[in-house]
Amino acid sequence: MRYVSTRNAGSGPGLPFCDILLEGLAPDGGLYLPEHYPTLTAETLAHWQTLLASEGYPAVAFEVLSLFVDDIPDADLRAICERAYATEVFGEPVVPVAPLSDGVWLAKLSEGPTAAFKDMAMQLLGQLFEYELGRRDETLTILGATSGDTGSAAEYAMRGRRGITVFMLSPQGRMSPFQQAQMFSLDDPHIVNLAVDGVFDDCQDLVKTVMGDAAFKAAHNLGAVNSINWGRVVAQVIYYVVSYLRVTAALDAAGETVTRVSFAVPTGNFGNICAAHVAREMGLPIDTLILATNENNVLDEFFRTGVYRVRAGAEETSSPSMDISKASNFERFVYDLLGRDGVRVAELFGPVLREQGFFDLSATPEFAGIRERYGFVSGTSTHADRLATIRAVDAADSVVIDPHTADAVKVAWDLRDHIAGPIIVTETALPVKFSATIVEALGHEPDRPAAFVGIEDLPRQVTDIPADAEVLKRIIDERQGESATR
Ligand SMILES: *Cc1c(COP(=O)(O)O)cnc(C)c1O
Numbered sequence: 019m020r021y022v023s024t025r026n027a028g029s030g031p032g033l034p035f036c037d038i039l040l041e042g043l044a045p046d047g048g049l050y051l052p053e054h055y056p057t058l059t060a061e062t063l064a065h066w067q068t069l070l071a072s073e074g075y076p077a078v079a080f081e082v083l084s085l086f087v088d089d090i091p092d093a094d095l096r097a098i099c100e101r102a103y104a105t106e107v108f109g110e111p112v113v114p115v116a117p118l119s120d121g122v123w124l125a126k127l128s129e130g131p132t133a134a135f136k137d138m139a140m141q142l143l144g145q146l147f148e149y150e151l152g153r154r155d156e157t158l159t160i161l162g163a164t165s166g167d168t169g170s171a172a173e174y175a176m177r178g179r180r181g182i183t184v185f186m187l188s189p190q191g192r193m194s195p196f197q198q199a200q201m202f203s204l205d206d207p208h209i210v211n212l213a214v215d216g217v218f219d220d221c222q223d224l225v226k227t228v229m230g231d232a233a234f235k236a237a238h239n240l241g242a243v244n245s246i247n248w249g250r251v252v253a254q255v256i257y258y259v260v261s262y263l264r265v266t267a268a269l270d271a272a273g274e275t276v277t278r279v280s281f282a283v284p285t286g287n288f289g290n291i292c293a294a295h296v297a298r299e300m301g302l303p304i305d306t307l308i309l310a311t312n313e314n315n316v317l318d319e320f321f322r323t324g325v326y327r328v329r330a331g332a333e334e335t336s337s338p339s340m341d342i343s344k345a346s347n348f349e350r351f352v353y354d355l356l357g358r359d360g361v362r363v364a365e366l367f368g369p370v371l372r373e374q375g376f377f378d379l380s381a382t383p384e385f386a387g388i389r390e391r392y393g394f395v396s397g398t399s400t401h402a403d404r405l406a407t408i409r410a411v412d413a414a415d416s417v418v419i420d421p422h423t424a425d426a427v428k429v430a431w432d433l434r435d436h437i438a439g440p441i442i443v444t445e446t447a448l449p450v451k452f453s454a455t456i457v458e459a460l461g462h463e464p465d466r467p468a469a470f471v472g473i474e475d476l477p478r479q480v481t482d483i484p485a486d487a488e489v490l491k492r493i494i495d496e497r498q499g500e501s502a503t504r
Contacts, residue, residue: 019056019086021248023048024353025364034089036150039249040158042242047368048360049349050248056085058259058301067263075112076103078263079142079256085300086252090149098149102142107131113138113257115264115442119414122282122430123442124423125261132200133448133467134339135290136171139253144175146249147182157181159238159498161228163221164188167339167447170200172243173209183208185494187221190214190482195474196451203476210497216485227487234491238498245289246346254293255300261442262302269440280393282308282430282443284422285317286340288347290444295351298393306437309396310429312337312404317345321388321396324380326352328371336401336455337421339447355384355392395436397429404428408459418464420447421455 020032025048038050069077079099080092087095103112109129116124130137151158158181162172169186176182186201190213193201202211214221229235229242243250262279269276281304283291291309298304311318312335320326329343353363366377379385388394399407407424411417419427423445430441449456449464456464483489 019088020053021050022053022360023050024349024360025367026360027364035087036089036153039146039150039247040241042244042246046364048364049246049347049353051350051353052086055296055299063259063263063302066259067267070260070263071267074110075108075256075260076100078260079103082256082259083252094149098142098145102145107141108137111264113260113264115261115268116417117268118411118417118427118443120431120434121440122427122434123261123265123440124417124419124445125257125264125442126445127257128420128445128448130171131174131469132167132170133451133470134167134171135444135446136167137174138257139250139289140171140175140243142253143243143247143249144179144182147176148179151181157183157239158241159494160184160186160243161225161240161494162186162242162244163218163225164193164201165218165338166193166197167451168243168245170197173201173204173211176243177204177206177209179208183210183498185210185212185490185497187212187214187224187490189217189221192217194451194454196453196470198478199473199476200470202478202480203473205477205479209479210493211480212490212493213480213482214485215482220485224485224487224490228490228494231491238494244346245287251289251293251296251347251350254290255297257444258294258297258304259302261444262297262304265440265442276439278303278305278439280304280306280308280437280439280441282310282426282441284337284340284426284444284446285309285311286314286342286345288317288345288351290446292347292350295354295392299354304393305439306395306433306441307393308426308430308433308437308441309394310426311396311398312340312425313398313400314341314343315398316342317348318396318398320348321394324382324385325376325378327376336404336452336458337399337425339422340425351392355379355388357384395433397432399425399428404455405459407431408456412460418449418456418460419445420449421452422446 021038022032023044025046032053076099080096114126127135176184281294285291314332332341332343349367356362370377404421404424407428426443450466
């Protein structure tokens with residue numbers, strides 16, 4: 019399998035998986051996608067159903083990945099999957115499913131080390147990075163900015179990985195106490211937490227400035243693990259396959275045969291639901307893809323009207339991991355929607371967005387087919403909806419869901435009457451991460467899993483820094499100098 023850029027005019031050979039694994043954007047500014055999607059047959063799915071029952075998640079993960087990766091030997095790829103999805107990391111079974119009322123199911127993606135679905139992709143990425151760096155005899159310095167979930171998922175995935183050091187910037191005092199404790203309690207010489215005197219945008223600007231210094235970037239082999247990385251998307255395809263297999267098996271055992279399921283996905287940067295789109299294109303029997311946004315409803319607007327309008331900034335909400343002003347993976351879907359016309363995509367996401375701040379596909383034949391051909395529908399959920407949904411699910415099912423998951427349940431309920439068969443909601447975080455909103459909805463704190471009891475009391479590993487790129491560079495120089503002599 020070879021990979022091409024969404025802004026590629028169709029010329030030139032694609033790149034193999036491991037060549038794009040450590041990359042962010044393609045050199046032409048586009049995002050990488052496989053040159054075609056592999057196809058799943060009913061026989062393949064039946065075989066994987068048996069495999070899942072006998073050997074569990076890592077075995078299916080290997081099967082899915084091997085369709086996309088042909089430059090890692092099978093035995094190595096299998097071992098990578100076994101380490102990434104080990105019982106010690108995610109418990110057993112990996113990605114359990116649970117029914118709620120009304121034919122809605124939860125796919126529990128947040129049982130990993132940081133209690134957010136980002137662990138599902140990041141743990142695999144950590145293993146793949148370590149493997150590939152080892153093969154190339156290279157080291158990697160990851161520089162990132164986080165306002166919460168991404169940073170902690172990255173740190174827990176990259177810690178202890180040979181050849182990798184992480185420098186993670188976060189805005190001083192702006193993450194929740196739980197999120198701070200999760201990151202700052204990590205005691206690992208190759209994980210460096212830097213609390214910046216500023217807001218999240220200042221952190222991102224620092225990363226951009228330092229990455230923009232080509233000589234410094236090359237000297238330290240600086241890289242990122244942001245959500246446009248194809249490795250993250252493909253890792254997420256696996257849990258769509260597994261959720262489908264688990265829910266159909268459970269219904270089958272109850273005497274109810276279903277052939278198609280739908281998914282409802284709380285969406286920010288379009289990474290999670292992009293993987294659902296890929297799975298559907300591969301032929302996984304998915305009826306509808308329900309895209310849920312919060313008040314930052316850039317994508318709901320597009321799927322309802324055909325207009326993609328980037329916002330000046332994101333509004334702060336109680337489902338903060340979905341607070342986006344533009345969706346960084348959305349270009350992947352538009353590339354498919356427009357018949358893989360890289361020239362048109364380059365035009366839309368380049369000059370058109372730059373000059374007018376939006377593009378309008380409402381009059382195109384492609385947009386007319388968005389529901390029929392691609393299965394997409396969408397909706398928006400607000401703070402009041404979130405609270406009401408958390409209360410309703412607690413009352414009906416005695417299950418406490420987090421605010422992001424609540425956004426998806428709300429939109430799934432709104433659209434329920436138009437959709438046949440079960441709807442699987444991807445649970446993207448455990449409620450413990452967002453306890454203030456849970457208290458507001460239910461009047462009490464959410465349960466705290468044993469792994470997180472007392473983390474606020476652990477010693478904090480964090481250095482305060484000013485929003486100054488020269489200071490950041492000096493710290494990276496010093497720390498890397500130390501580890502070189504260790
Ligand atoms: C990152 C995140 C999302 C949004 O996922 P995208 O892949 O950016 O669409 C939703 N919920 C939680 C809890 C997250 O951490």
